[in-house]
Amino acid sequence: MSESTKLPKQIAEALASRRNFLKTSGWLAVSFGAAAAGAGSFLMRGGAGSAAVQQAPGPYPDPDYRQLDSWIVIHQDNTATFYVGKTDCGQGTGTAFRQMMSDELDIAYDKTTCIMGSTDVTVDQGGSGGSDAIQTDGLPMRRVAAEARRVLLEMGATRFSVPVDQLTVSDGVITLRSDPSKRVTYGELIGGKKFNIALTGQNINATAGRAPMKAVQDLKVVGKSPQRYDIPPKVDGSLKWAVDVKLPGMVHARNVRPPTAGAKLISIDESSVRSIPGFLRVVSKGNYVAVVCEREEQAVRAAQTLKCSWEKAATAPFPSSEDLYKFMRAATPAARPNPAVTGNPDAAFAAAAKTIEAQYDVPFQGHTAFGPAHATADPSNGQMTIYTNDMKSYGMRNGVADFLGMPRESVRVVWMEGPQAYGRTAADDAGFEAAYIAKEIGRPVRLQWMRNEETAWDTKGPAFTFNMRGALDGQGNLTAFDYDARAADYGHLGYNEADTVLISQLMGRRPRAAAVGSADRPADMYEIPHKRLNAQVVSMPLVFETPLRTGNLRDPNGPQCTFAAESFIDELAAAAKADPYEFRMKLLTASTTDDNAFRRARSIAAMKAAAQEYRWESRPSPRPRATGNILTGRGIAYTYRSQTIAVQIAEVEVNRQTGHVWVKRIVCAHDCGLVINPEALKRTIEGGMLHSLSRALHEEVQFDTEKITSLDWNSHPSLTHLDTPERIDVVIVNGDPTPNRPDLPHYGAGETVCKPTLAAVANAIYDATGVRIRRVPFRDARVLAALRAAGV
Amino acid sequence: MSNVTLRVNGSTHTVDIDPSTPLLYILRNDLNLQGPRFGCGLGQCGACTVIINGVATRSCVTPTSSVQGEITTLEGLAKDGKLHPVQQAWIQEQVPQCGFCQNGQIMTAKALLDRTPNPTDAQIREGMARTLCRCMTYYRVQAAIKLASRNMRASLEIPKKEVLA
Numbered sequence: 001m002s003e004s005t006k007l008p009k010q011i012a013e014a015l016a017s018r019r020n021f022l023k024t025s026g027w028l029a030v031s032f033g034a035a036a037a038g039a040g041s042f043l044m045r046g047g048a049g050s051a052a053v054q055q056a057p058g059p060y061p062d063p064d065y066r067q068l069d070s071w072i073v074i075h076q077d078n079t080a081t082f083y084v085g086k087t088d089c090g091q092g093t094g095t096a097f098r099q100m101m102s103d104e105l106d107i108a109y110d111k112t113t114c115i116m117g118s119t120d121v122t123v124d125q126g127g128s129g130g131s132d133a134i135q136t137d138g139l140p141m142r143r144v145a146a147e148a149r150r151v152l153l154e155m156g157a158t159r160f161s162v163p164v165d166q167l168t169v170s171d172g173v174i175t176l177r178s179d180p181s182k183r184v185t186y187g188e189l190i191g192g193k194k195f196n197i198a199l200t201g202q203n204i205n206a207t208a209g210r211a212p213m214k215a216v217q218d219l220k221v222v223g224k225s226p227q228r229y230d231i232p233p234k235v236d237g238s239l240k241w242a243v244d245v246k247l248p249g250m251v252h253a254r255n256v257r258p259p260t261a262g263a264k265l266i267s268i269d270e271s272s273v274r275s276i277p278g279f280l281r282v283v284s285k286g287n288y289v290a291v292v293c294e295r296e297e298q299a300v301r302a303a304q305t306l307k308c309s310w311e312k313a314a315t316a317p318f319p320s321s322e323d324l325y326k327f328m329r330a331a332t333p334a335a336r337p338n339p340a341v342t343g344n345p346d347a348a349f350a351a352a353a354k355t356i357e358a359q360y361d362v363p364f365q366g367h368t369a370f371g372p373a374h375a376t377a378d379p380s381n382g383q384m385t386i387y388t389n390d391m392k393s394y395g396m397r398n399g400v401a402d403f404l405g406m407p408r409e410s411v412r413v414v415w416m417e418g419p420q421a422y423g424r425t426a427a428d429d430a431g432f433e434a435a436y437i438a439k440e441i442g443r444p445v446r447l448q449w450m451r452n453e454e455t456a457w458d459t460k461g462p463a464f465t466f467n468m469r470g471a472l473d474g475q476g477n478l479t480a481f482d483y484d485a486r487a488a489d490y491g492h493l494g495y496n497e498a499d500t501v502l503i504s505q506l507m508g509r510r511p512r513a514a515a516v517g518s519a520d521r522p523a524d525m526y527e528i529p530h531k532r533l534n535a536q537v538v539s540m541p542l543v544f545e546t547p548l549r550t551g552n553l554r555d556p557n558g559p560q561c562t563f564a565a566e567s568f569i570d571e572l573a574a575a576a577k578a579d580p581y582e583f584r585m586k587l588l589t590a591s592t593t594d595d596n597a598f599r600r601a602r603s604i605a606a607m608k609a610a611a612q613e614y615r616w617e618s619r620p621s622p623r624p625r626a627t628g629n630i631l632t633g634r635g636i637a638y639t640y641r642s643q644t645i646a647v648q649i650a651e652v653e654v655n656r657q658t659g660h661v662w663v664k665r666i667v668c669a670h671d672c673g674l675v676i677n678p679e680a681l682k683r684t685i686e687g688g689m690l691h692s693l694s695r696a697l698h699e700e701v702q703f704d705t706e707k708i709t710s711l712d713w714n715s716h717p718s719l720t721h722l723d724t725p726e727r728i729d730v731v732i733v734n735g736d737p738t739p740n741r742p743d744l745p746h747y748g749a750g751e752t753v754c755k756p757t758l759a760a761v762a763n764a765i766y767d768a769t770g771v772r773i774r775r776v777p778f779r780d781a782r783v784l785a786a787l788r789a790a791g792v
Numbered sequence: 793m794s795n796v797t798l799r800v801n802g803s804t805h806t807v808d809i810d811p812s813t814p815l816l817y818i819l820r821n822d823l824n825l826q827g828p829r830f831g832c833g834l835g836q837c838g839a840c841t842v843i844i845n846g847v848a849t850r851s852c853v854t855p856t857s858s859v860q861g862e863i864t865t866l867e868g869l870a871k872d873g874k875l876h877p878v879q880q881a882w883i884q885e886q887v888p889q890c891g892f893c894q895n896g897q898i899m900t901a902k903a904l905l906d907r908t909p910n911p912t913d914a915q916i917r918e919g920m921a922r923t924l925c926r927c928m929t930y931y932r933v934q935a936a937i938k939l940a941s942r943n944m945r946a947s948l949e950i951p952k953k954e955v956l957a
Contacts, residue, residue: 090890690928
């Protein structure tokens, strides 16, 4: 099988060439253009491997973001490769980067490639996270591409001995205005050579040259929808993913986890696995245990067979999931920031004509990656290379160097595609584990978690409890709002820190203090005269070595907080006997003050667009009770995230006999400013909404007082084809008061749409049935019990 | 360990393995066919799906020794350098987000359409119900199956008419 582990030679050479290119001043590589294009497409496809490693012994210094050559290479065949420090979580951001950069550079989109997220060949833009790839990181990309265009035009001016303003450029070809027969391509001017142009910027986000960005009206590829370049190789099976890496001499590892949270390893009986063919070693330190075998299936078997003796924790590490909310409400908060108070809420409540109160509960929900955590680590040449789908590859490099006590320059992380889990790989346990084992045994190691391990021990989105109170005056106006959120988020994981990843925790390494975590306040532009917004964090009894470690799950707190806040607004609308859309519009239009991003104006525009698309008819909820088994209803919810606005309307069918909820249709109005690729954006919005629909209908991490009991897709169900809406309508809105301004910003998309879905569905269930579901998820049994209790 | 002979994507391979090993590991690690992927190892998610004698099969729970007949993996769907209509529809609809599950979606859909060339919406939902996606691309998967069905039936109708004429 050794043949299959070999990489094509030209790819290895291209990778080495890239490093040489970055290192060598004025270096001219005759064959670089073609070779780099090969490497580009290969790395885009997530590839790298043995030959590359052998030819790149390290160390691996950081590419300098203040050098234009670190970002853009023009080849002799008049193609360009863009090197960016981002990773993709499946939204096709690489395609968007190419659109933005090719527009600024004035080169044809299909003559470009994009390489992302490998620490030794791309600048450190932090990988992905926060839905800021387009909003924040797209700006330096646009500016450096504009700078490259400026430099090339000056070279053209020198070539033709004319001022720059006598030249035009299109698709990488510079032409003399006065004599179009005089032309020169970018490739002819600089192909294979370095720009040697210094850039400025105190940090990478501020990176700039001398050239300004183009006006929005001058962008040609931005706003169109070229197909994502990563999709064909994902569909034909040619993509090499991080799980696919094979290296010469590579062995396979599997973890053995403590049977209960906080258990202490007493002893390992290695004789229990010695007879397994291919068995090599048990690697263990503290409470961390792994087995290493020659073949993958052997490692799986050895991990299942290894006999270990564990001592249970003296006290229960957490309450059971059934007792969770009682525990959280009774707990003393670990963090108690001052509430944000507007006006005089106490006086407003005292004067209220009507006071409404409600409690909401949201469970821990897992990232539950479709493919369990994995990485391959290569310790060759005293260096460490990690092949991984880590969304924050640069952070992993720093974290692993710290964890292993190696110089940063000796560690490199090669990002490849993987099963994206929307925040899971920001704390990439498998990469650290593979590197640790590889260093211990001195051979390349491929490690992968098993399903039960991933579902139980991955990072979780924090559970929340909410206590809400609202005051209405005699005319049904909302005069006061009291929001009290508690998140079980103490010890929230950071980004690949050496002292917070699971292997560190199991080895007994601790941060000086656990991260406090956070609970969000509602994100809306409602004008409410008197408000108290209180957001606190509580801790589970066991903070470290626990499978209830919280991490950033696709807008860390937004789905939970928006569920509660937008459900409660609906309850207030119902109490005021007002139409839920009109009730919200009244709160949005009660003020005319706006912010720099015009969030009020854009919220109003998105609300109107959603209502229009749905053909919303004015009436209060609930609707008059229908006869028959299937009750239908509609619900609306609105929020923003950073500067991006999302309004969703869900139409549901509730089966009165079974409690089953089917969301038949979802409308989403979405305003993220300038849209780079509308078709890719629509699919991102669809996926994000359905992810939250899965969280609304199915997902809950369950546990007894010492271990997780949600272990696979039966015990931790997820959305399926059966749940899919029959119709999804996405309306892309540009509600900017000056919609055609040349500097229209491109705000982040991705996570905003995950926020309103749970509330829109809960509000639709209420509209259909008159029954308010205040606890997530809305599984059949819970809904049926609520219907029965209400006599529906 | 013993020799096991497999017929995959039109080629015959003999491997010296523990015959109880799940087929998935042999395909990925010995035959370098990495379209099928490990998702759960329990036959619950579909990431490892291959087609054996026309039936979409979960290779993670299929002992290699039990396999009789022709195995098709994702890599084997294209014919004469042309993608299968299901794959073409996937690109046209721009179905994948991360794409890790799409081997299962595509292979299950292919077997479904071979069995039921013109499926109803309900048949698509039922037929795909056990094939999971955590990016929740289901809406586009279902649209792509309908598109592939239309295209496959359209391409079949032409020779039929010729025969009848």
